[in-house]
Amino acid sequence: xxxxxxxxxxxxxxxxxxxxxxxxxxxxxxxxxxxxxxxxxxxxxxxxxxxxxxxxxxxxxxxxxxxxxxxxxxxxxxxxxxxxxxxxxxxxxxxxxxxxxxxxxxxxxxxxxxxxxxxxxxxxxxxxxxxxxxxxxxxxxxxxxxxxxxxxxxxxxxxxxxxxxxxxxxxxxxxxxxxxxxxxxxxxxxxxxxxxxxxxxxxxxxxxxxxxxxxxxxxxxxxxxxxxxxxxxxxxxxxxxxxxxxxxxxxxxxxxxxxxxxxxxxxxxxxxxxxxxxxxxxxxxxxxxxxxxxxxxxxxxxxxxxxxxxxxxxxxxxxxxxxxxxxxxxxxxxxxxxxxxxxxxxxxxxxxxxxxxxxxxxxxxxxxxxxxxxxxxxxxxxxxxxxxxxxxxxxxxxxxxxxxxxxxxxxxxxxxxxxxxxxxxxxxxxxxxxxxxxxxxxxxxxxxxxxxxxxxxxxxxxxxxxxxxxxxxxxxxxxxxxxxxxxxxxxxxxxxx
Amino acid sequence: xxxxxxxxxxxxxxxxxxxxxxxxxxxxxxxxxxxxxxxxxxxxxxxxxxxxxxxxxxxxxxxxxxxxxxxxxxxxxxxxxxxxxxxxxxxxxx
Ligand SMILES: Cc1cc2nc3c(=O)[nH]c(=O)nc-3n(C[C@H](O)[C@H](O)[C@H](O)COP(=O)(O)OP(=O)(O)OC[C@H]3O[C@@H](n4cnc5c(N)ncnc54)[C@H](O)[C@@H]3O)c2cc1C
Numbered sequence: 001x002x003x004x005x006x007x008x009x010x011x012x013x014x015x016x017x018x019x020x021x022x023x024x025x026x027x028x029x030x031x032x033x034x035x036x037x038x039x040x041x042x043x044x045x046x047x048x049x050x051x052x053x054x055x056x057x058x059x060x061x062x063x064x065x066x067x068x069x070x071x072x073x074x075x076x077x078x079x080x081x082x083x084x085x086x087x088x089x090x091x092x093x094x095x096x097x098x099x100x101x102x103x104x105x106x107x108x109x110x111x112x113x114x115x116x117x118x119x120x121x122x123x124x125x126x127x128x129x130x131x132x133x134x135x136x137x138x139x140x141x142x143x144x145x146x147x148x149x150x151x152x153x154x155x156x157x158x159x160x161x162x163x164x165x166x167x168x169x170x171x172x173x174x175x176x177x178x179x180x181x182x183x184x185x186x187x188x189x190x191x192x193x194x195x196x197x198x199x200x201x202x203x204x205x206x207x208x209x210x211x212x213x214x215x216x217x218x219x220x221x222x223x224x225x226x227x228x229x230x231x232x233x234x235x236x237x238x239x240x241x242x243x244x245x246x247x248x249x250x251x252x253x254x255x256x257x258x259x260x261x262x263x264x265x266x267x268x269x270x271x272x273x274x275x276x277x278x279x280x281x282x283x284x285x286x287x288x289x290x291x292x293x294x295x296x297x298x299x300x301x302x303x304x305x306x307x308x309x310x311x312x313x314x315x316x317x318x319x320x321x322x323x324x325x326x327x328x329x330x331x332x333x334x335x336x337x338x339x340x341x342x343x344x345x346x347x348x349x350x351x352x353x354x355x356x357x358x359x360x361x362x363x364x365x366x367x368x369x370x371x372x373x374x375x376x377x378x379x380x381x382x383x384x385x386x387x388x389x390x391x392x393x394x395x396x397x398x399x400x401x402x403x404x405x406x407x408x409x410x411x412x413x414x415x416x417x418x419x420x421x422x423x424x425x426x427x428x429x430x431x432x433x434x435x436x437x438x439x440x441x442x443x444x445x446x447x448x449x450x451x452x453x454x455x456x457x458x459x460x461x462x463x464x465x466x467x468x469x470x471x472x473x474x475x476x477x478x479x480x481x482x483x484x485x486x487x488x489x490x491x492x493x494x495x496x497x
Numbered sequence: 498x499x500x501x502x503x504x505x506x507x508x509x510x511x512x513x514x515x516x517x518x519x520x521x522x523x524x525x526x527x528x529x530x531x532x533x534x535x536x537x538x539x540x541x542x543x544x545x546x547x548x549x550x551x552x553x554x555x556x557x558x559x560x561x562x563x564x565x566x567x568x569x570x571x572x573x574x575x576x577x578x579x580x581x582x583x584x585x586x587x588x589x590x591x
Contacts, residue, residue, distance in 0.1 A: 334580055404566040412575070
C-alpha cells in the first residue's frame with residue numbers, strides 16, 4: 001500500500017524485515033525484489049508522487065569544487081527519484097572496469113563482472129529494456145577502438161532521445177506499490193536519523209519526520225540507505241558525527257572519492273560511407289534503421305591500458321542525414337577539398353563521457369547550514385586528476401583516428417583538449433552521475449561498505465546505489481546500481497529474519 | 498558491374514518506398530513493421546549475395562582509408578595530414 005503523511009497518519013507495523021530509505025531505482029528495485037521473496041518491507045520516500053518544492057528544496061547544498069549543477073537541480077526528491085528526469089540510457093560496466101589498474105590508486109572492485117551477470121536480464125527488465133548480453137565488439141581490425149552497445153529504458157528497441165520518454169519509475173511502479181501487501185510505501189516521509197545500539201553496532205530504528213513535523217519511528221531487521229549518491233554520504237556523515245566514526249568512517253572515507261562522468265562536447269562529426277562497408281556494423285545499421293544509430297566508440301581495454309588512460313566513450317549523437325552547415329564549411333576550408341559520398345552523408349554532434357579516477361580529495365562534506373529538519377546540508381567538492389584529462393584526450397583522439405583510418409568520416413575535438421591545456425581550460429561538465437562516497441572494499445581504512453554493501457562496523461546497515469562504486473567506469477550508472485541492488489536483495493534474503 | 502550496382506541500389510530504394518520508411522532530412526527513424534520486414538527479407542535475399550560479390554566495386558566511399566593516421570588539428574577538426582593536400586583525389590581514384 002502507499003501511505004501519504006499528507007492525507008492521514010501512518011498505520012505502521014510494529015516491525016518490518018527491511019526498511020529502505022529512498023524510492024529511486026536503487027531503493028525501488030531492492031524493495032520489489034525483497035517483497036517478491038515474501039519479505040515485509042517499508043519504503044520511505046521524502047517526496048510525494050509528483051514533484052513538490054517543499055520536498056525538493058531540502059536538496060539544496062553547496063558546490064565548492066569544479067563547477068557542476070546545483071545540488072537541488074541535478075536530482076529529484078519524489079517517488080521514483082531522479083528517474084523523473086533521467087534520459088534512460090543503459091550501458092553495462094565492462095569486465096575491465098572491475099579490475100585494479102597498476103597506475104590507479106584505489107582502483108579495483110571486491111566483486112567482478114560475473115558476480116553481477118546473473119542480474120543482467122532482471123535489471124534490464126526492471127528498467128524497461130530488452131535483455132542485452134555482449135556489450136563491446138571491435139570496430140575495426142586494429143583492435144584499438146570498440147563499438148559499445150547501448151540500450152534505453154523504453155520498450156522500443158529504437159529509441160529517439162528527442163521524442164521518446166524513458167521509463168519514469170515512480171509513475172511506472174505506482175500501481176504495483178499501491179496493490180502490494182508486502183511493501184508499505186510512505187510518502188512525504190523524511191528520514192532524519194537512526195537509533196543505534198552502540199554495544200553491538202545494530203541500528204534499532206529509523207526516525208522519519210513529515211512536513212507537519214510529526215515524527216515516526218520504524219523498527220526493522222535491516223536498514224538500507226538508497227537516497228542517491230550525495231544524500232547517502234550526507235546521512236552517513238551525520239551518523240558518524242554522533243557515533244564517533246563507527247559506521248564506515250574508520251578510515252575517514254565517508255564522502256570521499258566522489259566521481260562523476262566528465263562530459264565534453266567535442267564538436268561536429270560526419271560519416272560518409274556506402275552501406276556495403278567492410279565494417280559489418282555500418283552495413284547492418286544502414287539496412288535496418290535507415291541511418292546509423294547513434295553510436296558509442298570506446299578505446300578497447302587493451303588500447304586504454306597501453307596508453308595509460310581510463311575507460312571512456314565518444315557518442316556520435318543523433319546522426320542526421322543532413323549536410324554540414326554552411327557555417328561549418330566556411331570555417332573549415334579543407335572540407336571543400338575532400339571528396340565524399342553525398343548520397344550517404346550523416347552529421348551530428350560528438351560528445352565524450354569519461355571515467356574519472358578515485359580521488360579522496362573529491363568529496364562530499366557537511367556545511368554549517370541546516371535544513372528544516374535541523375540537519376547540516378551537503379557540500380560537493382568535485383575534483384579531477386591529470387589522468388582524467390589524459391583519458392578524455394586519448395579517447396577523443398582514438399575515436400577521431402578510427403574515423404580517419406576507415407575512411408568513414410571526420411570529427412572535431414575541443415581544441416583545448418587537443419592542445420593538452422590544463423583542466424580548468426577544458427569546458428567539460430558534470431553528467432549528474434553521483435558516484436562514490438561510500439565505496440565498496442574489504443578494508444575499512446580505504447572503504448565504507450563491504451562487498452555485500454554492508455557498512456563497515458554496522459551489523460544491519462546497508463547502502464544501495466552508485467555511492468558504493470569504487471570506480472566509475474564510463475557507463476551511465478543506473479543499470480549497474482540496479483544489478484547491485486538485486487544482488488543486495490539476494491544477500492538479505494539469504495539472511496535469517 | 499555498373500548495371501549490377503545500379504540494380505542493387507534500385508532494390509534497396511524499392512524496399513524503402515514499399516515499407517514507407519521515410520528518410521527525412523531530420524534523419525528521424527521509424528522501426529520497421531512486419532510488412533516492412535517481409536519486403537526487407539525479399540530484398541535482402543536478392544541483394545545480399547549480389548552485394549557481396551560486388552562489395553569492392555560498391556565502395557563508393559571517396560574518403561581515403563589510412564593505415565596509420567597522422568592526426569593533425571585544423572579548424573577544430575582532427576584530420577589526417579594527407580587530407581590537407583590534393584592527394585585525396587588520388588586516394589579516391591578520381
Ligand atoms: C538529467 C539526468 C539524466 C540522467 N540520465 C541517465 C541515463 O540516461 N542513464 C543512467 O543510467 N543514469 C542517468 N542519470 C542518473 C540517474 O538518474 C541516477 O543514476 C539514478 O536515479 C540513481 O538512483 P538512486 O535510486 O540511487 O537515486 P535517486 O534516483 O536520486 O533516488 C533517491 C531517492 O531518495 C529519496 N530521498 C532522498 N533523501 C531522502 C530522505 N531524507 N528521506 C527519504 N527519502 C529520501 C529521494 O526523494 C529519491 O526518491 C541521469 C541523471 C540526471 C540528473
